[in-house]
Amino acid sequence: MRQHQIVLEIATRGTGFVEITRQVDGALAEAGIGQGLVTLFIQHTSASLTIQENADPDVMRDMTNALERLAPRDPSLYRHTTEGPDDMPAHIRSALTDVSLTIPVRDGRLALGTWQGVFVCEHRAQPHRRRVVVHVLGE
């Protein structure tokens, strides 16, 4: 049983989704395992992870709008406003999506479905650099 761990630094472009499937595949290839688990963990509370359809970019635009409806950027709703009107909604949107994800490895590949891609969700308005720990375990 082997372990391999790297940290990805992902540049976001403000609110929206950045696909990182290729980078996760790269970490898995470096580890060289046939069967096991890939665990992703984002080290932030105003950005998160999700697995979603990567075929039609409208899906991720609609997802951004849905999160805006669920946790609006309306300062009258929040006490925590010192870091800007987009900060508290970003924490809520992070809690509604994922801070960690675990993907099985089969035959040396991520066991993703045909349309699944791994995304970093930037919930702040401005671009940021986000750190994602990729941990590979298996043999």
Place this chain on the structure above:
Amino acid sequence: MRQHQIVLEIATRGTGFVEITRQVDGALAEAGIGQGLVTLFIQHTSASLTIQENADPDVMRDMTNALERLAPRDPSLYRHTTEGPDDMPAHIRSALTDVSLTIPVRDGRLALGTWQGVFVCEHRAQPHRRRVVVHVLGE
């Protein structure tokens, strides 16, 4: 440390929840480990996983209605409508629940609480066959 991996094919009956605890228990029994981790991963973006109360079926009916309020089937809200009015809400409901779950194994059994069951959440209107990867690791 041993690994064991299978893929469950779960037939859903349209929007709602299908309990799969028994099938996950079966995969764990095949692996024959005493302590470790069971990781579940669903290979879809319009169906998802959750762990919820399996005692009162009203809980899962109320849950379905709650997801309908959070991500309504209202085409005026979405651009991605080519796959039907239930597709984009299904992606959002999937993002709000779980694509992967990890359950510890203690004394050869899933460490579920008394009332916890594992469910596939079908978010599309029509029945589908859904694939869930079950990965068992431990010794």
Place this chain on the structure above:
Amino acid sequence: MRQHQIVLEIATRGTGFVEITRQVDGALAEAGIGQGLVTLFIQHTSASLTIQENADPDVMRDMTNALERLAPRDPSLYRHTTEGPDDMPAHIRSALTDVSLTIPVRDGRLALGTWQGVFVCEHRAQPHRRRVVVHVLGE
């Protein structure tokens, strides 16, 4: 590769968040691994887990209010009301947050970001004792 497993019993004070980062650090220290994974699993369906900012307590108050807006304690919305008006909303809030979390271990420490803390989310009105399984794997 070593495993170590304990169960934390966390006393909550009714609806709100209880930070358990220190207890999870303690379980990791007992296991004495340098690299690996810590998996947390809560054995309940009306309380859950989340990782959030632990610097400003207003964040967790705003989070509680956001969950109240997303899954209101309004009995007219639910059929499952026999366990009290706060029970079904608690199940929904649990489904929207996390039942399991996996955190990588780097250099013998949880790979949390600077502001991240691990919390038990109590969704019921009354105080409860909640069980969280902590599973440490690595070497």
